[in-house]
Amino acid sequence: MFAKILIANRGEIALRILRACRTLGVGAVVAYSEADRESLAAQLADEAICIGPADARHSYLSASAIVSAAVVTGCDAIHPGYGFLSEDEGFADVVRAHGLTFVGPPAEVLERFASKEGTRRLLGAQGLPTIPGSGMLRDEAHALEEAERIGYPVLVKPSAGGGGKGMRLCRTPRELESSLKVSRSEAMAGFGDDSLYLEKFLDDSRHVEVQVAVDRFGNAIHMGERDCSVQRRHQKLLEETPSPSLSDAARQELCDRAVKAVAGAGYENLGTLEFLVDGKGDAYFIEINCRIQVEHPITELCTGIDMVALQIKIAAGEPIGMTQADVVSRGHAIEFRILAEDPANDFRPQAGQVDAYLAPGGPGVRMDSHLYPGYDIPSYYDSLLGKLCVWGPDRAQAIARADAALRELLVDGVITNIELHRAILANQVFIDGKVTTGLLDRVGSAPFVAAGNR
């Protein structure tokens, strides 16, 4: 096991990793930017070190600043959290070159799964049905030709991307022609790589992902699936497990096939395989996330497994230490992403001081948040304030507990999406478990909020 881990992230995930380190008896150093000097993780840590200015390019995205911080504080591993450098194989390589361990897949594994198109081919060869798509687009003529072969509607997607940036839905060749240029420049600005590919777009599909863990000895387990269909502009808002759209048999088959394919393709450490599930219940693989995910706590609530601790153990070269039969998922869990965004104002991100903060409690309630009264939310980073996760013996009880918890949760001083979550919970489509990924964008959030206020 490691002696000391540098936590190269911020917000709630820095706190989550710090907690895992303490549970494991591993030392931890929180690396923070100047804007995060007063963050909860930096204050609760036994050690904290300022790595750069507020601009993430010179702090959380600076490989040299992070590795230097790890070296001078005597760390032997770096945990990248999610976002930032968490899936950057170049960074993982630099970390290793300085004799440190990257908490995540080894650099060569990250490299093998770096291209989304290549990953689909890799896992397709392992027997996973993948979403029809193109290879890397050479030019406009090639794009039009590929779109014809796949069949409209298609999604233009940046190969290096994530989080919906640079993605464009095209229903006609004309739309495709005009989208290519915009997507290319957005991809270049967002990821420094303008390569694009096409993916078949499924209307009214659900987003279901399978959580897996593979150690270097080839032991592999899955920890069930999560349903992330409640989205706004390709951004997840609310996640739940198990998925209300899958039968037990379908769930079992999907998870088994996913873990078999990913282990067969030589994956290592925690990973999430994302699928689109169409109206007939057929699942198509779209991409893999080679990191801990924002929504991991709902899997922890149902399985009782500390996934961050497991991730660290696997990176340290230890075996998973359990078999598939040991993984038992109980009940139902839902996560609500509490965001500093104004639903009434086109979800504009909010910054400023949190005047009052009160986390909810009660059976099955877990709040992962870096807020405290008086905390000044910096405007430089994403708007995630925390994650309210609620567990119940079944879905109905989880929803009831969630509503009670959302009513208790108090964040004063900035506008949040708490009321939107309550409105979603009260919506019949959600209660019936029938939300598809395009629903919120199609109807807009206003009807949800209006209905929730009644």
Add this chain to the structure above:
Amino acid sequence: MTGTLKSGANPGANPGQADPEKARRARQDREAIVRLADDLLPALIAKLAASGLGEIEVREGGWKARLRKPATADAGRRSGGRVAEALAGHGHAAPRGAAGHGRPDERDLRSRPEAETVEESDRIAARSPAVGIYHPRDMAVGMRVRSGDRIGSVDVLGVQQDVVAPVDGVIGSSLAEAGEAVEYGQELVRIGLPEHLAGETDLLAREPATLAGRP
């Protein structure tokens, strides 16, 4: 307390003219002034008095109001008491302002009121440009430096980054040792301004910045 009102948009607007566009704009201006005087200014004055700030500026429509406190404002009245202060238990005495600047930045004034009263010039120090190992140049206390002069370096994974004097002045006390691990923005060397050399003894007595929990 002094206050000024300035119109950024349309100083020539004359409500007497027939041009409906001009009349509309003049009406908007009048409304903005009324809003400023009745609602904003009293609130601003209260806010300014309660804060540690020296100046507040707000914009309303095309109008801008700036309030400035007289320079004699009592800095000692500012008090801390935030959760942040109570939680800051790791003896983190390192840098608070922006790198390369001697004066505290806006954030300092707003959220980290200092109990001590320190002359701004006393706070001027050369800061670390990065996280790494500090290597000072051999420079005697009292030596004159120009703004931008290299007075040391920080080794970042084998790459040297310059530590430079942020202002013209003289070398003061060292705040970090040669070979010490330093963080971004950490104060490394005090820079005295020639006319403030008298304050130097006071500076030497102050606790040097240290890297929290360094191994």
